[in-house]
Amino acid sequence: MMAGQPILILKEGTKRETGKDAMKNNIASAKAIADAVRSTLGPRGMDKMLVDSLGDVVITNDGVTILKEVDVEHPAAKMMVEVAKTQDSEVGDGTTTAVVLAGELLKNAEGLLEQNVHPTVIASGYRLAAEKAKQILEEIAEPINLEDDETLRKIASTALSSKSASMAKEHLSNIAVKAVKRIVEEVDGKRYVDLDSVQVVKKQGGAIDDTELIDGIIIDKEKVHPGMPSVVKNAKIALINLALEVKKPEIDANVQIRDPSMVHAFLEEEEKMLREMVEKIKNSGANVVFCQKGIDDMAQHFLARDGIYAVRRVKKSDIEKLSKATGAKIITNLDDLTSEELGNAEIVEQRKIGEDNMTFVIGCVNPKAVSILVRGGTEHVVDEIERSVKDALHVVAKAVEDGKVVTGGGSSAVEVALRLRDYAATVGGRQQLAIEAFADALEIVPRTLAENAGHDPIDLLIELRKAHKDGKVTAGINVYKGTVEDMKELGVIEPIRVGKQAIDSATDAAIMILRIDDVIAAKGESKGQKGGERGGSEEE
Ligand code: ADP
Numbered sequence: 001m002m003a004g005q006p007i008l009i010l011k012e013g014t015k016r017e018t019g020k021d022a023m024k025n026n027i028a029s030a031k032a033i034a035d036a037v038r039s040t041l042g043p044r045g046m047d048k049m050l051v052d053s054l055g056d057v058v059i060t061n062d063g064v065t066i067l068k069e070v071d072v073e074h075p076a077a078k079m080m081v082e083v084a085k086t087q088d089s090e091v092g093d094g095t096t097t098a099v100v101l102a103g104e105l106l107k108n109a110e111g112l113l114e115q116n117v118h119p120t121v122i123a124s125g126y127r128l129a130a131e132k133a134k135q136i137l138e139e140i141a142e143p144i145n146l147e148d149d150e151t152l153r154k155i156a157s158t159a160l161s162s163k164s165a166s167m168a169k170e171h172l173s174n175i176a177v178k179a180v181k182r183i184v185e186e187v188d189g190k191r192y193v194d195l196d197s198v199q200v201v202k203k204q205g206g207a208i209d210d211t212e213l214i215d216g217i218i219i220d221k222e223k224v225h226p227g228m229p230s231v232v233k234n235a236k237i238a239l240i241n242l243a244l245e246v247k248k249p250e251i252d253a254n255v256q257i258r259d260p261s262m263v264h265a266f267l268e269e270e271e272k273m274l275r276e277m278v279e280k281i282k283n284s285g286a287n288v289v290f291c292q293k294g295i296d297d298m299a300q301h302f303l304a305r306d307g308i309y310a311v312r313r314v315k316k317s318d319i320e321k322l323s324k325a326t327g328a329k330i331i332t333n334l335d336d337l338t339s340e341e342l343g344n345a346e347i348v349e350q351r352k353i354g355e356d357n358m359t360f361v362i363g364c365v366n367p368k369a370v371s372i373l374v375r376g377g378t379e380h381v382v383d384e385i386e387r388s389v390k391d392a393l394h395v396v397a398k399a400v401e402d403g404k405v406v407t408g409g410g411s412s413a414v415e416v417a418l419r420l421r422d423y424a425a426t427v428g429g430r431q432q433l434a435i436e437a438f439a440d441a442l443e444i445v446p447r448t449l450a451e452n453a454g455h456d457p458i459d460l461l462i463e464l465r466k467a468h469k470d471g472k473v474t475a476g477i478n479v480y481k482g483t484v485e486d487m488k489e490l491g492v493i494e495p496i497r498v499g500k501q502a503i504d505s506a507t508d509a510a511i512m513i514l515r516i517d518d519v520i521a522a523k524g525e526s527k528g529q530k531g532g533e534r535g536g537s538e539e540e
Pocket residue numbers: 040041042043045061062063093094095096097098158159161162407408409410445449477478479492494
């Protein structure tokens with residue numbers, strides 16, 4: 001009776017793809033994302049110029065930055081963007097590698113699907129392979145010493161060599177290593193590095209080589225009054241979260257003045273109140289004031305007269321940073337201000353950086369207060385240098401925390417692939433095919449490095465495999481010469497965590513995409529709505 005009558009269970013306008021179609025489309029869009037970032041991999045990789053809907057330009061070769069900027073529509077493509085984001089938040093480097101690897105895992109899975117290997121078999125084979133791959137990485141990793149600055153600098157330098165910052169990589173590596181060593185903590189024999197303690201401040205102008213490590217905190221503000229000292233030695237710092245102003249009545253008050261002397265009295269009263277405020281600050285012994293709110297002109301004058309250095313409208317986050325660095329307590333009532341609440345630093349001074357004056361708080365009581373002042377010719381350069389410096393900080397931090405490193409330039413990928421193939425043979429069955437496909441996928445790293453450097457990927461890969469068969473565990477690609485060389489000798493070194501995380505995030509995404517055989521999409525919303533939503537949720 002009902003034969004041939006379709007039963008509608010989905011709302012009108014819903015789009016649905018099932019089975020092979022769904023899987024094909026998912027894989028195709030995930031691969032498209034991987035292809036989009038592939039050309040940026042490695043020291044000879046290219047940059048991308050991204051222009052957003054407002055015309056703002058970003059120039060970068062940082063995988064995660066590229067993918068955050070592009071507005072992808074397809075759900076599987078979105079999952080690839082997540083790969084980059086996870087990699088970035090977990091280890092701060094290897095974002096392009098993770099995405100490219102995920103793309104290759106899916107491409108090779110496609111081949112297996114065509115041979116009628118079931119997606120769940122591929123998934124379980126990939127899972128086994130990922131576990132084994134991480135284990136192999138542990139086997140080939142080498143320990144490093146915290147005192148070994150030379151190696152730490154090589155790690156930073158490897159991360160920087162694929163950036164436009166590479167011309168200043170020695171200088172920047174040096175800074176990254178010094179910064180991390182300042183903030184490393186040891187708890188129960190384990191090392192921790194909290195990179196939030198390193199403040200990275202960028203200021204357009206100067207050269208990349210002018211980027212410097214500052215032993216303290218930088219506040220991007222100048223002193224409020226020219227009569228204030230430019231340098232305060234042995235600084236006693238007050239952090240104030242209230243306005244040094246006389247409150248205007250909130251309601252419209254009407255004060256009738258009949259006598260000119262009353263005007264005088266009025267102003268005098270105001271001046272007296274401001275003078276008292278400054279008096280309280282002075283009596284506490286403070287010679288530097290950071291105020292989160294405004295400072296009245298008259299109060300500025302009094303502060304200057306008393307030789308106090310003052311900055312107004314300091315960001316809340318900066319006030320908190322200053323509190324942590326100098327030991328000062330944040331005051332909300334001037335009556336609470338005593339010498340007890342003040343913080344200490346060796347020097348507070350105003351320096352002219354480029355066009356602007358900035359306040360430097362040097363030699364804070366907390367020795368972990370360090371900053372990096374990033375310089376560079378144009379806005380786009382400083383932005384990219386900032387990203388690069390952060391990458392360098394991350395890799396050094398992870399290497400210090402884990403104390404283990406592997407060699408790059410495709411060397412570890414090829415070694416892991418070689419040993420994985422041996423392992424696959426011991427597993428057998430259809431899973432063996434999946435593990436072999438995983439091993440092949442890992443070789444996308446050296447292949448892409450060679451390709452981006454303009455060398456023949458096939459010849460180099462064959463030579464590389466041979467070197468590894470001969471026991472040369474650290475043989476990789478010298479991208480500048482197009483030859484197979486010992487990466488350890490070349491100083492191409494990476495923290496083990498970058499590789500392990502890339503394997504994890506790429507495998508997770510590939511498996512997740514492989515297990516989908518049904519895509520049900522609700523009716524699209526209007527463009528205008530979407531734009532607004534995106535702007536709001538992508539804020540960091
Ligand atoms: P990711 O976003 O994945 O970090 P990069 O563009 O930074 O991508 O490239 C990282 C890759 O470049 C790694 O595989 C690393 O081993 C390789 N690499 C870095 N420096 C060199 C070098 N001097 N020679 C060969 N390969 C290098």
